[in-house]
Amino acid sequence: MSVTVRSPGSDPARPARPARLRMVLAWCGVGLYPLILFEAMPRVDFIVLDATVAVLLTIPVLALLRRHPWPAFGLLLFGWLTAVVVEQGRYGMVGLQVLVVDIAVALITIDRSRRASLATVTVAVPVQLACLLAYVHGNAVLPAVGSTVLAGIVAWMAGNSVRERRQHTAALATQATEQAVTAERLRIARELHDMVAHSIGVIAIQAGAGSRVIDTQPHEARNALSAIETTSRETLAGLRRMLGALRAADPDTAARPAPLDPAPGLADVQRLVKAALDAGVQVDIHRLGERRALPAELDLSAFRIIQEALTNVVRHAGTSRCQVTIDYQDEELTIDIVDDGRGCDLPAAGGFGIIGMRERTSLLHGQFTAGARPEGGFRVRARLPLPVEARFMEARSMEAR
Template sequence: MIATPHPPLLKRVPPGVWVAAFWSTLILVRTFQRPDELQRLLRYNGNIEDAPLLVTAVVTTLGTLLLFRAPLAAVAVALAGAVFSLGMPVRETPFVLFLLADAAVGYTAATRSRRVSVLSAALPVGALAAYTVWRLGSGYAFNLSVPTALASTVVIAWLIGNTIRQNRSHADTVRAQATQQAITAERLRIARELHDMVAHNIGIITIQAGIGSRVMDTQPTETRNALEAIEATGRETLAGLRRMLGALRRSDQESAPLDPTPGLAALDQLVDKTAAAGVRVALQWRGDRRDLPSDVDLAAFRIVQEAVTNVVRHSGIGDCTVTVAYEHDELAVDIVDLGCGGTPTASGYGLVGMRERVDLLHGEFSAGPRPEGGFRVAARLPLPRPVPRPVEAGR
């Protein structure tokens, strides 16, 4: 299997660390400008000039650290900061921190379940309701339009986040349907090719049976050869049918192709066609080349064909390497290019089709960018054990 490359170092740093670094740099710059500022911050008594800045720094840093793992806690931290900053010299601070709580609500609505997102929106709305009741119960002059406006920002943030979540869910559904359609189309193609293989083998059996019946009395040796050919072809056909039963199609609107079913023997022609398209393919054979079951031979060829086609379309490179290794109990196919390494995004869903073919043969498939650059497609197809022939009496 291909090892998953690690993301770049900068992407592995949590966002909260970047926020903490920003505020630390800002405080450090202000300390250099005003040497007594750091001491004043550490001896905070609620009245210093930079108290809103300190509260905002703590709330944003802690809220960002909690947002991706515990969004409800991030909303609660922003609300606590907004309440704590009431009465500070900068009157805009509570509103800024409340808007941070709105941002956390929107993120929660976009990434979490409906129950969690509704609960996150209920926190700031409940805090506003409690604050309004407290102000009115204390007899203070209070403008109800302020909490009403802030509550509307919560609703708007939740609606935006919920819309994003719905759009993402719809996109995932469409992508899943497209993938399923690609799998179905590939299975229909496999079924059509399997139909051609069976029809070809049945034709061979019919011809051999006809030959055997004509020379049965005059040429017993030729009759025996014909029967052995019928037996071998029949066993191969039945083995292929058993392995590919899951891919049988229920209907097919397209006519069956008249060309013979391709296999690894056609790789040389594929290499020539690819060279004409501007990509040089280095074809390497390993192990003892031998006859393969028709379904395995066809699947290996289709995997190489699709992978090389992806190199031509997506890699932006002029060379690739194809390795076909014949092992004792499996066939290994490996296609490597040194291009940009991006995952093919064509509408044909070629990787889905390749994986489907390998899964139907109970093999292993992997595809992805390599850590050292480029893209690699690898498949391992198990080979069935030869079926022993029955020993005839007297032989």
């Protein structure tokens, strides 16, 4: 037996009734609009009061133009046409009629399609001219007709300009959202590739080596299994960190976030050296310049570039040695990974790894090169410029010393 508890005010029928009641009252008032306008205006003695009454009566009709444009616009035209005819020669009321109808045309143009707005102004201008020609005669006809037509065109152009600006703004917002989603998807793809591909490569090599020596050299097989376990745990921790970051916006998990390991950086390069050594490749690390703290994004990208380059060496180079040079310069960080293996042309070496390294470098406004060396082997080089803020803080720290 299930029990459903509703809090007061949660009944969906309750808010609908007042809304329906307001809508019925609004349409009753709008339906009586021509009659009220017809009756009220001739009883007022001054044109200023006439205009005030007309505007106050017109506001409810303009309010309904957004949701129900055609009935409201038809009532607006009919009411003003009747009022102008009854006014018996008050030319000022004709001008006010032109103003109100043009405002309605602009409001409809803002919310509706161009075809619908053109139909609206095509109907509105002849009605305005009919009201105008009932009072204007002689030489004043041509200027009055021209100004009325021009006012209608200006009202349509103003509404159309607002509508196009809204559409352009919405298109830019949609494009920005799509670009943000694409950038985030590529970032996740790079992280997964750099982390998982490296680990799977090491695991595959260790598993193959362990299976070959398990009968003859049990100790080496045990070492291979230990390396597989360590690599697997590190990869699992990285995946948990990534999933935790992706779930950070989830309201169910935001209140109780899981502890996250810090993102890796150049300080963790020795982990890569050990993993490569376990896979049979000795990595020589050379650090040039003064080691210092780097921005988090640059530090992570540098680590991932080295990680992917070493993965390619382990999996494809067919060599037992490679060299990694990390050069801390004043305005940039240079990373150079060189091996003396079989080497290959860039199209053959291409893949998601090379693409990912190039994307990481490009996002930091750096320069990336990769390709076979003339003397043999393969070289990966990334030049990552330091942000201006980081250089400024470094200069301040050196002055403080």
